Amino acid sequence: MKFLKGKKKPLFSINNNQPIPSSKDLLKQVKDRNQQTQLYSSLQKNLEEFKKAIGNSTDVTIRPFRIGHARSMKAAVIFTDGLANETFINDFIMEPLMNDDQLKTTPYNLTEIKEQILTMANVEDLCDFDKLYTSVLSGDTVILFDGFNQGFVTDTKSWESRNVAEPQTQTVIRGPHEGFTETLRTNTALIRRKIRDQNLWLESRQIGTRTKTDIAIMYIKGVANDKVVEEIHRRLDQINIDGILESGYIEELIQDKTFTPFPTIFNSERPDTIAGGLLEGRVAIIVDGSPNVLLVPALFVQFLQTAEDYYHRTDFGLIRLLRYIALFISLLAPSLYIAITTFHQEMLQTSLLISIAAQREGIPFPAFIEALMMETTFEILREAGIRMPRAIGPAISIVGALVLGESAVAAGLVSPAMVIVVSITAISGFILPSFSMGIPIRILRFGLMALAASFGLFGIIVGLIAIVLHLCSLRSFGVPYMSPVAPMNLSDQKDTILRFPLWAMRSRPRLISQLDTVREQTPKPEPPKK
Structure with missing residues (x-):
C-alpha cells in the first residue's frame, strides 16, 4: 500500500477554505478571552463582551436605560430570569435611577449614586468580568454605566426553594421538627x-x-x-x-x-x-x-448518638447501649450462625442442634451459600424499596421479604433458622441512627461471613481484631477516631456509651475542644431538706 505524499489538507473547511481550528487553538482563544478581566469604559463594549461570553443565553436579561431626568447617561442592568427578584429590580434599582430628582446635574458621581440613590441593602463595587459573570449567574443584579470602567452588584437573589420541614432520615419523637433545606x-x-x-x-x-x-x-x-x-x-x-x-x-x-x-x-x-x-x-x-x-x-461513638438522647430524661445510656448491641448483631449474626453450624456444633444444646439439623435436611447448599443468597436478596429488596416511588416502595420491600422468604423455605432452598437470622440482622441494622455508618457494617458483614465459612470462630476473631486495629488507626482532622475509648479518657465516658445527667457533664470533649473546656457552671442539685 502506498501512502499519499505531499502536504496534508484539512478534512473540513469554513469560508475561504479556512480550516476548523484545532483544540489547542480553541483553548488559546478561550485563554486569551479570559485574560481580559477589567471592565471597559464603554457600556456597549461591556455588553458585547458579556453576550459573547454567555452565548446570548435567553434566560439572561439585559435592560439598557438612561438615568436621571436629564437622560444624558446610559446604563444597563443585567440579571438572570428565575434567580433574581424582578420586583426588587424595578422598585429599588431602575425606578430610583430613572426618576430621581438628585440626578439632574452632570457629570454623575458613582459614589453619590451608591450612597444616596440606590436603596438596596447590599451594594458592592464591580470592576472585572469574572465577578460580573459570577454575580449575574448567582442571582445578583449588575448595574453598568457608560463612561465608567466599574459598576455595582446588588443582592437580588430570589428563587424557588423548599420550605423548612421535618427531616426524612433523622426523625425524633421529642425535639425540634425542623430540618435544613437546599438554601x-x-x-x-x-x-x-x-x-x-x-x-x-x-x-x-x-x-x-x-x-x-x-x-x-x-x-x-x-x-x-x-x-x-x-x-x-x-x-x-x-x-x-x-x-x-x-x-x-x-x-x-x-x-x-x-x-x-x-x-x-x-x-x-x-x-x-x-x-x-x-x-x-x-x-x-x-x-x-x-x-x-x-x-x-x-468520632465513631458520635454515629451511634441521636439528638433525642439529650431531650428525654436520662436513662443512663440504656437505649444507647441497645444500639451497640444491635450494631454487633447486625455485624456478626450471620457469621456466627455459619461458624457454629459448620464447625462448632458442640456449642449448641442437643435439642437445638437436632432441630437445626432437621431443618437443614434436604437443603442443597452449605450454610455460607445459604446466608449469602438471603443477605444478597435482602440488600436487593432494600435498594428496590428506596428507589421505588414512596407509595409502593414499602409494599415492595415488605411483600418481597415475606413472599420470597416463605417461598424459599417451602422450596427447600434455605432453612427457617436462616430466615430468622437474616431478619434479626436486618432489623438490627435499621436501629443505627446514621445511614453512613450502616453502609460499612453491611460491607464488613459479608467479609466476616467468608471468614466464618473458612475458619469458623477463629476467622471471626481475626476479622474483629483487624477491624479494631483499623478503627484505632483512623483520625478525623487530627483527632483519634475511637476516642474517648482509645485513647481512654475517663472524664469523657459520661457521654460515650453511658449518658450521665446534664448537670454531671460539665466539660467539653477534651480532644476536640482544648480552649474553653467548661460548658456548665451549675452545681450539683442538692436533695430537699426534710
Whole structure:
C-alpha cells in the first residue's frame, strides 16, 4: 500500500477554505478571552463582551436605560430570569435611577449614586468580568454605566426553594421538627437561631471552577480548636474541581487520606444536632444546594448518638447501649450462625442442634451459600424499596421479604433458622441512627461471613481484631477516631456509651475542644431538706 505524499489538507473547511481550528487553538482563544478581566469604559463594549461570553443565553436579561431626568447617561442592568427578584429590580434599582430628582446635574458621581440613590441593602463595587459573570449567574443584579470602567452588584437573589420541614432520615419523637433545606442562607439562619453568640463566626468561599458553589464554615471562636479550623481551610484551598453539587463532594475531597469504609466526617439534616456539635467545639461545613451539613472532627461513638438522647430524661445510656448491641448483631449474626453450624456444633444444646439439623435436611447448599443468597436478596429488596416511588416502595420491600422468604423455605432452598437470622440482622441494622455508618457494617458483614465459612470462630476473631486495629488507626482532622475509648479518657465516658445527667457533664470533649473546656457552671442539685 502506498501512502499519499505531499502536504496534508484539512478534512473540513469554513469560508475561504479556512480550516476548523484545532483544540489547542480553541483553548488559546478561550485563554486569551479570559485574560481580559477589567471592565471597559464603554457600556456597549461591556455588553458585547458579556453576550459573547454567555452565548446570548435567553434566560439572561439585559435592560439598557438612561438615568436621571436629564437622560444624558446610559446604563444597563443585567440579571438572570428565575434567580433574581424582578420586583426588587424595578422598585429599588431602575425606578430610583430613572426618576430621581438628585440626578439632574452632570457629570454623575458613582459614589453619590451608591450612597444616596440606590436603596438596596447590599451594594458592592464591580470592576472585572469574572465577578460580573459570577454575580449575574448567582442571582445578583449588575448595574453598568457608560463612561465608567466599574459598576455595582446588588443582592437580588430570589428563587424557588423548599420550605423548612421535618427531616426524612433523622426523625425524633421529642425535639425540634425542623430540618435544613437546599438554601445556604436558610441553613445558616437555622443555626444562628440556636446559638445567639457573637463568637459564632461564619466564613464563606466559593469552590468549583464552573459551579462556583458557595461554602460556609461555622465555628465558635474560643471553643473550636484553631488548628482544626486552619486544617479545614487548607484542605478546602487544595480542592480544584469543576463542580460541587452536594456536600458529599466536599466530604470525600477533604476527609483524611485513608482507604476506609468508615465515615470520618459526620453529616446531619438537623440544626439542633449541628448546634450541639458546635457547642462541643466542632466545625460545621455548609454547602449551598445540600440539606446535609458536615461536622468535623467526627468520632465513631458520635454515629451511634441521636439528638433525642439529650431531650428525654436520662436513662443512663440504656437505649444507647441497645444500639451497640444491635450494631454487633447486625455485624456478626450471620457469621456466627455459619461458624457454629459448620464447625462448632458442640456449642449448641442437643435439642437445638437436632432441630437445626432437621431443618437443614434436604437443603442443597452449605450454610455460607445459604446466608449469602438471603443477605444478597435482602440488600436487593432494600435498594428496590428506596428507589421505588414512596407509595409502593414499602409494599415492595415488605411483600418481597415475606413472599420470597416463605417461598424459599417451602422450596427447600434455605432453612427457617436462616430466615430468622437474616431478619434479626436486618432489623438490627435499621436501629443505627446514621445511614453512613450502616453502609460499612453491611460491607464488613459479608467479609466476616467468608471468614466464618473458612475458619469458623477463629476467622471471626481475626476479622474483629483487624477491624479494631483499623478503627484505632483512623483520625478525623487530627483527632483519634475511637476516642474517648482509645485513647481512654475517663472524664469523657459520661457521654460515650453511658449518658450521665446534664448537670454531671460539665466539660467539653477534651480532644476536640482544648480552649474553653467548661460548658456548665451549675452545681450539683442538692436533695430537699426534710
